[in-house]
Amino acid sequence: MSEEQYLAAYDPRAYPAVAVTVDVVTLTIREGALHLLLVRRAEQPYADFWALPGGFVRPAEDLDAAAGRELAEETGLGGEDLHRVHLEQLASYGTPGRDPRMRVVSIAYLAFAPDLPEPSAGTDAGEAEWLPLAALPSRRLAFDHERIVADGLERARAKLEYTPLATRFLGEEFTIADLRAVYETVWGHPLHAGNFHRKVLSVPGLVESTGATTEHGGPRGGPRARLYRAGDARLLHPALLRPATEETAR
Amino acid sequence: MSEEQYLAAYDPRAYPAVAVTVDVVTLTIREGALHLLLVRRAEQPYADFWALPGGFVRPAEDLDAAAGRELAEETGLGGEDLHRVHLEQLASYGTPGRDPRMRVVSIAYLAFAPDLPEPSAGTDAGEAEWLPLAALPSRRLAFDHERIVADGLERARAKLEYTPLATRFLGEEFTIADLRAVYETVWGHPLHAGNFHRKVLSVPGLVESTGATTEHGGPRGGPRARLYRAGDARLLHPALLRPATEETAR
DNA sequence: TGAGAACAACTCACTCTGAGAATAACCCCA
DNA sequence: TGGGGTTATTCTCAGAGTGAGTTGTTCTCA
Numbered sequence: 001m002s003e004e005q006y007l008a009a010y011d012p013r014a015y016p017a018v019a020v021t022v023d024v025v026t027l028t029i030r031e032g033a034l035h036l037l038l039v040r041r042a043e044q045p046y047a048d049f050w051a052l053p054g055g056f057v058r059p060a061e062d063l064d065a066a067a068g069r070e071l072a073e074e075t076g077l078g079g080e081d082l083h084r085v086h087l088e089q090l091a092s093y094g095t096p097g098r099d100p101r102m103r104v105v106s107i108a109y110l111a112f113a114p115d116l117p118e119p120s121a122g123t124d125a126g127e128a129e130w131l132p133l134a135a136l137p138s139r140r141l142a143f144d145h146e147r148i149v150a151d152g153l154e155r156a157r158a159k160l161e162y163t164p165l166a167t168r169f170l171g172e173e174f175t176i177a178d179l180r181a182v183y184e185t186v187w188g189h190p191l192h193a194g195n196f197h198r199k200v201l202s203v204p205g206l207v208e209s210t211g212a213t214t215e216h217g218g219p220r221g222g223p224r225a226r227l228y229r230a231g232d233a234r235l236l237h238p239a240l241l242r243p244a245t246e247e248t249a250r
Numbered sequence: 251m252s253e254e255q256y257l258a259a260y261d262p263r264a265y266p267a268v269a270v271t272v273d274v275v276t277l278t279i280r281e282g283a284l285h286l287l288l289v290r291r292a293e294q295p296y297a298d299f300w301a302l303p304g305g306f307v308r309p310a311e312d313l314d315a316a317a318g319r320e321l322a323e324e325t326g327l328g329g330e331d332l333h334r335v336h337l338e339q340l341a342s343y344g345t346p347g348r349d350p351r352m353r354v355v356s357i358a359y360l361a362f363a364p365d366l367p368e369p370s371a372g373t374d375a376g377e378a379e380w381l382p383l384a385a386l387p388s389r390r391l392a393f394d395h396e397r398i399v400a401d402g403l404e405r406a407r408a409k410l411e412y413t414p415l416a417t418r419f420l421g422e423e424f425t426i427a428d429l430r431a432v433y434e435t436v437w438g439h440p441l442h443a444g445n446f447h448r449k450v451l452s453v454p455g456l457v458e459s460t461g462a463t464t465e466h467g468g469p470r471g472g473p474r475a476r477l478y479r480a481g482d483a484r485l486l487h488p489a490l491l492r493p494a495t496e497e498t499a500r
Numbered sequence: 501t502g503a504g505a506a507c508a509a510c511t512c513a514c515t516c517t518g519a520g521a522a523t524a525a526c527c528c529c530a
Numbered sequence: 531t532g533g534g535g536t537t538a539t540t541c542t543c544a545g546a547g548t549g550a551g552t553t554g555t556t557c558t559c560a
Binding site: 313442444445448449450466467468470471472473474488491493 | 516517518519520521524525526527528
């Protein structure tokens with residue numbers, strides 16, 4: 001049988017039905033705190049629960065494209081803003097029973113976004129909101145989304161160490177202090193300002209100077225700060241390591 | 251996502267069929283060289299091509315379990331040997347058209363195995379073999395498996411840096427030189443024996459002494475070496491960093 | 501105008517790393 | 531059986547990197 005004949009005779013329906021979805025863990029920093037994008041489910045199962053934005057992958061759609069589409073739909077953002085968002089595959093979740101309706105395998109994505117406007121402007125999803133991560137423990141999410149969020153957070157923290165993705169939480173131009181605030185927020189503890197400054201400038205390709213400075217000093221005083229933009233490095237060498245957390249996973 | 255999910259809940263078959271498979275990138279070290287487990291495809295498409303072992307996820311089977319099952323089937327190993335194999339999810343691949351038959355989303359896994367016997371003992375797959383990675387460039391694999399292998403290799407190299415998984419390539423007991431050989435093989439360049447030795451013993455939880463030594467010296471001379479077993483660390487602090495590779499991904 | 505805040509640069513002690521070398525145990529071969 | 535070559539393990543040393551604190555300046559706010 002030739003390959004053509006084989007394909008013509010092939011019956012895809014002979015296989016058990018499995019649905020494939022994408023879910024996106026979208027992180028941003030608002031008012032100095034890490035926030036997560038959630039939508040409220042309108043229907044069963046888990047009606048009225050908050051969940052990660054996501055949905056079915058369309059028949060001729062690539063996985064990455066599906067994740068980007070879901071993110072755009074849920075945030076109500078056009079390509080312009082979305083261009084600055086970093087989107088990467090996180091992991092896949094397919095334990096039988098994770099969706100009570102049928103077998104669903106979900107490909108989770110992780111997104112780093114600059115401070116975006118309030119979500120849900122003109123989307124088909126009902127409510128959407130940025131939830132401060134500090135408020136997450138008191139909220140039960142639909143499906144296994146709590147686990148997915150936890151995995152995404154850990155990935156995000158690790159990624160700040162060896163990639164310049166922290167800059168994706170900021171605008172086009174930023175100060176070293178802005179960048180430090182990102183690290184402090186995501187890692188959850190303060191860093192030594194002087195050492196951070198030295199380190200950031202010493203890592204090749206992390207940031208490059210714009211030559212300009214802020215218009216004014218900080219709101220509580222201090223000199224104008226120099227402005228930088230993201231550099232061209234994809235990986236940081238040497239990495240910006242998190243301060244040892246004592247027995248980090250023995 | 252409303253009408254679509256509604257329909258899905260009542261008639262899964264109403265959905266465009268998507269098949270979910272697992273593929274496993276299995277690495278081992280044989281005769282001082284990194285090897286990859288491959289099987290030869292007996293059927294269309296890509297008949298006679300070599301491919302990663304893998305197959306369809308069964309209806310009530312977890313993804314991890316499916317990967318473990320495929321690995322066991324293909325290597326012909328029982329639970330005893332498989333217990334020492336490290337298996338983790340690598341990434342998912344679902345570009346439309348990657349399988350000419352239908353939409354197939356594949357969850358790829360990465361496995362680190364100690365030196366295993368020749369594969370394919372009594373399996374349903376036709377041929378199976380350990381391919382030295384050095385021979386890979388001259389061989390075309392089925393589907394997008396070359397890409398998956400490349401991703402798996404990069405992940406493996408990175409994992410050696412911050413996890414004790416190098417020990418998974420070795421037996422229960424090993425010498426520091428054995429461990430160094432694993433790093434040199436996977437990373438592809440020699441390491442300074444003295445510095446490696448100092449570093450391995452200084453990282454908490456990487457290895458622990460058994461108190462014993464090898465029975466004899468090396469085949470070409472040298473003293474007996476002390477034996478160690480894997481420690482209890484899951485993450486290495488500080489990490490065993492690869493020597494800077496000059497512009498690693500600028 | 502003075503106090504407080506914060507950017508930027510610098511100092512200093514300590515740790516970690518790469519490179520080389522020393523010591524000693526052990527194999528193989530003459 | 532003795533010597534040469536090989537390898538495990540330990541040391542030394544200089545240079546790079548890091549944590550913590552200090553200094554000088556610029557700026558905002560009261």
